[in-house]
Amino acid sequence: xxxxxxxxxxxxxxxxxxxxxxxxxxxxxxxxxxxxxxxxxxxxxxxxxxxxxxxxxxxxxxxxxxxxxxxxxxxxxxxxxxxxxxxxxxxxxxxxxx
Amino acid sequence: xxxxxxxxxxxxxxxxxxxxxxxxxxxxxxxxxxxxxxxxxxxxxxxxxxxxxxxxxxxxxxxxxxxxxxxxxxxxxxxxxxxxxxxxxxxxxxxxxxxxxxxxxxxxxxxxxxx
Amino acid sequence: xxxxxxxxxxxxxxxxxxxxxxxxxxxxxxxxxxxxxxxxxxxxxxxxxxxxxxxxxxxxxxxxxxxxxxxxxxxxxxxxxxxxxxxxxxxxxxxxxxxxxxxxxxxxxxxxxxxxxxxxxxxxxxxxxxxxxxxxxxxxxxxxxxxxxxxxxxxxxx
Numbered sequence: 001x002x003x004x005x006x007x008x009x010x011x012x013x014x015x016x017x018x019x020x021x022x023x024x025x026x027x028x029x030x031x032x033x034x035x036x037x038x039x040x041x042x043x044x045x046x047x048x049x050x051x052x053x054x055x056x057x058x059x060x061x062x063x064x065x066x067x068x069x070x071x072x073x074x075x076x077x078x079x080x081x082x083x084x085x086x087x088x089x090x091x092x093x094x095x096x097x098x
Numbered sequence: 099x100x101x102x103x104x105x106x107x108x109x110x111x112x113x114x115x116x117x118x119x120x121x122x123x124x125x126x127x128x129x130x131x132x133x134x135x136x137x138x139x140x141x142x143x144x145x146x147x148x149x150x151x152x153x154x155x156x157x158x159x160x161x162x163x164x165x166x167x168x169x170x171x172x173x174x175x176x177x178x179x180x181x182x183x184x185x186x187x188x189x190x191x192x193x194x195x196x197x198x199x200x201x202x203x204x205x206x207x208x209x210x211x212x213x
Numbered sequence: 214x215x216x217x218x219x220x221x222x223x224x225x226x227x228x229x230x231x232x233x234x235x236x237x238x239x240x241x242x243x244x245x246x247x248x249x250x251x252x253x254x255x256x257x258x259x260x261x262x263x264x265x266x267x268x269x270x271x272x273x274x275x276x277x278x279x280x281x282x283x284x285x286x287x288x289x290x291x292x293x294x295x296x297x298x299x300x301x302x303x304x305x306x307x308x309x310x311x312x313x314x315x316x317x318x319x320x321x322x323x324x325x326x327x328x329x330x331x332x333x334x335x336x337x338x339x340x341x342x343x344x345x346x347x348x349x350x351x352x353x354x355x356x357x358x359x360x361x362x363x364x365x366x367x368x369x370x371x
Contacts (some may be wrong), residue, residue: 001158004110008151011117015124015143022127022136030133030190037182038127038140041175042120045151048171049113052155060167067171071178078189119288126295134332135303138291138348141329146288149281166230180326187334187346197303197346 005053012046033077040070109157116150123147133190134197137183144179148172216260219267220251266316272368279364283328287352291329294348305334306353308343311362317369318343324361331356 016039023035044067051059080086119142126139152172159165224247232243254260294301308325312318315338322333322343330352335344347353 001106004113008113008117011121015120015147018121018124018128028133028190028195030186030193030195031136034133034136034140034183034186035127037186038124038143041140041143041148041179042124044171044175045120045148048155048168049151052158057159057161057164057167060164060171064167064171064174067174067178071174071182074182075185078185081189082192119292122292122295126291129295129298131298131301131303134334134346135301135348137332137346138329139295141326141332142288142291142295145284145327145329149284163230163233170231176327177323180323184322184326184333187332191334197305 002053005049008049009046009053012042012049016042016046029081033074033081036077037070037074040066040073044070105157109154112150112154112157114154116147116152116154119143119150120147132197133195134187137187140183141179144175144183148175148179216265217251217255220254220260220265221247224250262314263316266314266320268370269316269320269368272370276364276368280324280327283361287328287330290351291348294330300349302349304347304350304353306345306347306357308345308356308362310341310343311366312341312369314369317365320368321362321365324365325356 019035019038019042023032023039026032026035044063047059047063047066051057051063076086123139123142123146126142127136128139130136130139149172152168152175156165156168159168221244225244228243228247232239251260254264310318310321312321318336318338318341322336325331325333325343325345330348332346333343334346337343345353345356347356
């Protein structure tokens with residue numbers, strides 16, 4: 001049984017390597033965001049399978065959290081690209097200083 | 099006895115096919131032409147790969163608490179994956195980059211590149 | 214009020230499934246945190262028909278099997294294209310949607326993105342049009358067929 005999990009872990013590692021290559025060379029910054037999002041999805045699966053491999057299924061809680069943080073991180077990066085800031089929209093009126 | 103062996107075999111096959119799907123998705127991320135096409139590679143990792151691997155783990159899960167967590171991870175991945183992909187696609191479109199949807203144009207470009 | 218009750222029930226059920234500790238004090242604390250989260254969400258104004266579309270969520274299991282089959286089919290199609298990238302013929306199509314609520318429209322766009330080979334790029338909620346990027350002719354034309362549209366409209370139940 002452990003062999004199957006080990007093979008799956010190796011396959012996920014290869015896939016993550018391919019995605020990292022795309023994140024390194026990717027011509028536009030959106031390619032990189034896409035690759036990082038994919039790496040996040042692969043990491044969730046990696047954590048889940050590793051929990052089974054090690055016989056400690058409590059790792060699934062971490063995978064659950066990682067899935068949520070991965071989504072929020074992607075949205076945050078895209079918002080930063082669009083508006084240049086995370087807090088507000090950068091659309092204050094003239095002379096609107098705080 | 100034989101039923102549990104059958105379930106184990108289904109789980110292992112599902113894990114194996116899922117690993118293949120994840121590798122193919124990452125390969126698509128690397129090989130396809132422009133950023134719009136690469137999103138389809140991510141789609142494979144998020145749906146086929148994640149679904150099959152989580153289904154395989156579900157078949158092999160020892161405990162009902164583990165089953166609940168696996169179903170929850172699958173639900174969250176299925177809900178958030180397409181939303182993140184759509185957000186990236188919309189951001190690319192807003193940034194003004196158009197997909198190369200004319201095939202002949204790309205062929206010419208490839209030929210020019212070879213010369 | 215009804216939305217707060219539904220949301221509290223759902224959150225408390227989730228807490229019970231994930232917790233694994235069932236003593237009196239912890240059960241009470243779990244209920245208090247579920248109720249607190251629901252109250253905060255209600256104060257934020259996200260607990261309306263859009264934030265908690267119970268009509269769609271209740272009917273979701275009806276289409277799950279069909280959706281899984283579609284996903285597996287198009288996974289195989291995209292793998293074939295990845296093995297031979299020259300056969301890709303990307304194109305944009307506009308899909309008319311017949312959903313009446315915003316939550317239904319978003320569900321439709323999410324289903325389109327969920328099937329590999331098609332990505333919804335832009336959603337126009339005034340004209341009810343979804344702009345879709347398809348990887349090949351087959352995927353783009355398959356999106357224009359009214360099959361998925363009717364299923365999602367069936368989810369809305371109006």
